[in-house]
Amino acid sequence: MNSTMTPQQLHARLDDLTIIDVRSPGEYAGGHIAGAHNIPLDQLQQALPALHAAAERGGLALVCASGARSQTACDRLAAAGIPAVTLAGGTSAWAQDGRPLDRQPGGKTVWAMDRQVRLAAGSLVVLGLIVDLFVPGIRWISAAVGGGLVFSALTNTCGMAALLARLPYNQRVNAAFDLRATLNTLRG
Numbered sequence: 755m756n757s758t759m760t761p762q763q764l765h766a767r768l769d770d771l772t773i774i775d776v777r778s779p780g781e782y783a784g785g786h787i788a789g790a791h792n793i794p795l796d797q798l799q800q801a802l803p804a805l806h807a808a809a810e811r812g813g814l815a816l817v818c819a820s821g822a823r824s825q826t827a828c829d830r831l832a833a834a835g836i837p838a839v840t841l842a843g844g845t846s847a848w849a850q851d852g853r854p855l856d857r858q859p860g861g862k863t864v865w866a867m868d869r870q871v872r873l874a875a876g877s878l879v880v881l882g883l884i885v886d887l888f889v890p891g892i893r894w895i896s897a898a899v900g901g902g903l904v905f906s907a908l909t910n911t912c913g914m915a916a917l918l919a920r921l922p923y924n925q926r927v928n929a930a931f932d933l934r935a936t937l938n939t940l941r942g
Contacts, residue, residue: 773787779924787817787855790817793937811942
């Protein structure tokens, strides 16, 4: 099985695959592929037994907003012996291909995590430079953020995204997110 699928390939196999959306509950509520199960990337480890059971019944396809987090999830699943594919370009590519995204009733639209990271990182850099005009040496905060972004790119991980995912607006947007119920469904 290829490690990535295009939106067209995924659409053709929707009946054969279990779709796992690894975004935060807030992002998921804002729009997801119909039938997708929400297991945030930071909850993936505890979901491994349920994902293994689901993979034994058929293939797994992982999605996120752009494909980066779902590729990370695929790599983690592969290390655990669970085969999975990722949607190249994520839900953004899915929507650009003209495919619908389901939205949960009352689900608030939350910015994609990469957009949240760009806002937070950019704000910290600008703030560090401005405050440095009054408190010399604070610009090192800006340098640290820049170094963190380089590290993030080199390792394909993002500590800032992990922190932002824990903020209240990225968590339970509505009562529909219940990881335990999702895992029970996947166990079959």
